[in-house]
Amino acid sequence: MRFLALLLATLMAGAAVADNRIEGVRIWPAPDHTRLVLDTAGGVKHNIFSLSSPSRLVIDLEDTRLKADFDEVALEGSPIRRIRSAPRNGNDLRVVLDLKSDIKPRSFTLKPNKQYGHRLVVDLIDEGGTRIDRASSPTVTQNSAGKRDIVVVIDAGHGGEDPGAIGPRGTREKDIVLKMAKTLADLVNQQEGYTAKLTRTGDYYIGLRNRTVLARKYNADLFVSVHADAFRTSQPKGASVFALSQRGATSETARWLAQSENRSDLIGGAGGLSLDGRDDTLAGVLLDLSMTASINASLGVGGSILGELGQVADLHKPGVEQAAFVVLKSPDIPSILVEAGFISNPTEEKNLSTDWYRKRLSSAIMEGINDYFRKTPPPGTLLAWQKQNRSGGQASHYRVQRGDTLSAVARENQTTVNELMQFNGMTDDRVMVGQTIRIPSS
Incomplete structure (x- = not known):
């Protein structure tokens, strides 16, 4: 009897483990990679490997069965031709991606959050060169006067599998800020002497460090990251503007000095100051001075923007706040983060969902940017030339x-x-x- 009970318990435990299943699948195509997300009932052990001639990616999942329908997945814009699967070794599952070309795979698991449960994430990275690699040449923009434009890089926060904050009505931050970033980019491009670049143009995720790398590749004069705030209660409201904190600057300085590959492209790119070949003490001093000046410039343009925002919307705080946000940690590019409002506040969620309110905020941001650069234009730009002639x-x-x-x-x-x-x-x-x-x- 004891043997039968033990056998039954063992079988039940085995069945419970084998009961893990793929319940859903999503695909997020991006310019430099495609993200495949498998929703699983629980945590899953997996292994991936690539095959050539023809190109395939094999994903083996332990003690897992398939409940989702791969045939219903839209594959347009991705390198995947077809997804197929079959049981393997009894309780295991093998998923095969038939690919259009070779890719570099990367995989990891994610624990449940407010929107999703357990997930297996597989990134299919473009072997032909990532978007960052392709953006190796600085942006050169000329206008009718033969002077260069001021380059503003606009970053829509979150994206893809990362929805950001979610409002009471289900409004997702990633959608709101992408629309607002595109509106702001249009306004920047309409202003004489300016050119806008977007870090993302669709619903996909870009790593935080890669957002600032793109800004440097685009030779940005200003980096603006657009977000929507949230809180555990619905009362807080108002827009905010953030610059990098000194604590964040100190940690970033140490990181840059520790990574030798950073030294050749800092500070200011071609024609600017490089840390390459300098000893650690001198490099640290130069980097600290550059970071301090970048923060001061960020506070300056942030204050100008906050002043304009205060004329069209409620402000959460009267001054520019400072925090150690990763996207603000460019030692050589003035960088600000704009919280357009609290998506957790029902009124602001409703407003942020409308085109007229997003354009109102975007226009205020553009006015603040233009006001700042009219006073302190970068050399060689149309605004600098105009200022000199006016003087x-x-x-x-x-x-x-x-x-x-x-x-x-x-x-x-x-x-x-x-x-x-x-x-x-x-x-x-x-x-x-x-x-x-x-x-x-x-």
Whole structure:
């Protein structure tokens, strides 16, 4: 009798383990990868490997059976031709992706959150070069005056499998901020002397670090990340603007110094300051100065935007807040994060779901950006050229921007490096981001 009971318990335990199942499947195509998500009833052990001629990806799942219908999955825009499956080794399941071309696979599991249960995530990465690799050349934009445009990179938060905050009516942050980012990009592109770039243009996820890498690849003068806030209760409301905190700057400085591959492209790209070949002490000082200047510029443009937002919407706080958000940690690019409102507040959720309110907020953000850059335009831009012509050649002050050199400042202001050095009491021609230089009159 004891033997039968033990046998029965063993069989029941085996059945329980084997009862794990794939209950759903979703695909998120992105410019540089496609994300395949398998919803599972519980945590799953798995193994993946690639095959060639023809290209396939094999996913083996232990003690799992299939309850979803792979034939109903839309594969348009993905590298997947077909998904098929078959039982294996009794209780296991083998899923095979027939592919259009070779890919680089990456997989991991996710625990349940507010929207989804257990998940197995498989990323199919484009072997032909990621979007970041393809964006290796800085953006060069010219206007009718032959001067370059100010480049504003706009980042819609979350995306794909990451919905962000979800409002009482089911409104998803990722959808709201993508629409708002596109509206803001249109307004930026309509403004003379500006060009907008989007980190994402559809419903897919981009890693937080990759968002700032894209901004650097696009040679951004400003990075704006758009989000919608949430709280556990429905009372909080109002828009916010964030810049990087000093604590976040300190940790990022240490990370950059620890990763030698960062040194060649910091600070300011071509024509700017590089940390390559400098000892750790000097590199640390230069990086700290650049980070401090970037934060100060972020606070400046953030304050300008907050002032405009306060005229069209409620503000959650009266001043620019600071936090250690990863997307704000560019040592050489002024970066801000705009919380458009609280999606957890029913009134603001309703407003953020409308085109007119999103355009109202976007217009305020654009006004703030333009107001800031009209006062402190980067050298070589149309706005800098217009400001110089308006001044009639009178003596003025110039604040050093990312990528500046003293020779470039001298050239833009029709003077010489020696004259600038003498006028400012400088002993050498090195300049730092945020430094104010007096420009002699003609």
